Amino acid sequence: MFARVLATEFLKLRHSKVPLLTFLAFAIGPLAGGLFMWIAIEPERAGRLGLLGTKASLVGLAASWPAYFILLIQMVGTAGPLLLAVIAAYVFGREYTDGTAKNLLALPVGRHWFGLAKLIVTAAWWALLVAAMLAEALVVGTFLRLPGLTVGVAAAGVRDVVLAASIGYLLTPVIAWIASLGKGYLPPLGFAMLMLVLGNVFGVTGWGKWFPWSIVPLFAGVAGPLVESLAPGSLVVVVITFLAGVAATTAQLRWADNAQ
Secondary structure (H helix, E strand, O other): OHHHHHHHHHHOOOOOOHHHHHHHHHHHHHHHHHHHHHHHHOHHHHHHOOOOOOHHHHOOOOOOHHHHHHHHHHHHHHHHHHHHHHHHHHHHHHHHHOOOHHHHOOOOOOHHHHHHHHHHHHHHHHHHHHHHHHHHHHHHHHHHOOOOOOHHHHHHHHHHHHHHHHHHHHOHHHHHHHHHHHOOOHHHHHHHHHHHHHHHHHHOOOOHHHOHHHHHHHHHOOOOOOOOOOOHHHHHHHHHHHHHHHHHHHHHHHHOOOOO
16 A cells, blocks of 8 residues: 555656756756866956956865865755755645645545655655766766866765765655645745754854754854764754654644645
């Protein structure tokens, strides 16, 4: 029964334009990073084209694969949680917006299976986005002939991008719960924007490593100093947040009434 539910959730995306739009949106990241790398390689030409405001814009910018990977990690740390919120809001909120929740929840199938299937769809969607971003970055970096690419650099860069993306996903079930609770798109997106702001605020304080939505920006170096590795306590926080979100989403689907 769960296999059928999962297959149905994937089929719902077949005629939707939203997955393509998310891929196009996420594809901007490697291109933007490549532009920064090209500016560092060709500062004089970039200046003539008006792409470089002042020489101070180049401070700390090096054209190399390690620097490019840092930019990719920062993109995942900033745009990733917001894009994940859009995906989760769409996967969970569309049932209420399209008026199909009453049919879905009335089927003789455990409601928790629908929640689990939607979370798996969200994870697969996100994994494909990250894989496509890394493949695009490889093409862009190769085209620019960035120096410093070794097996160790590539492995470390991919590992950190995947780690940042994975931690971001662990916060998704909370967004799914807000979408089910608010019965639509806007509540989870508003919540995600609020958490994005609070994450950056707490990130510059000593409490950032304990606030779930500060942990990915801290790891990416966009909310305070860049950290080499996450503290064990931070990992525990995001895992607890994930489990709490799954439990809340399951409870909402299982016991909440649908007033459509």
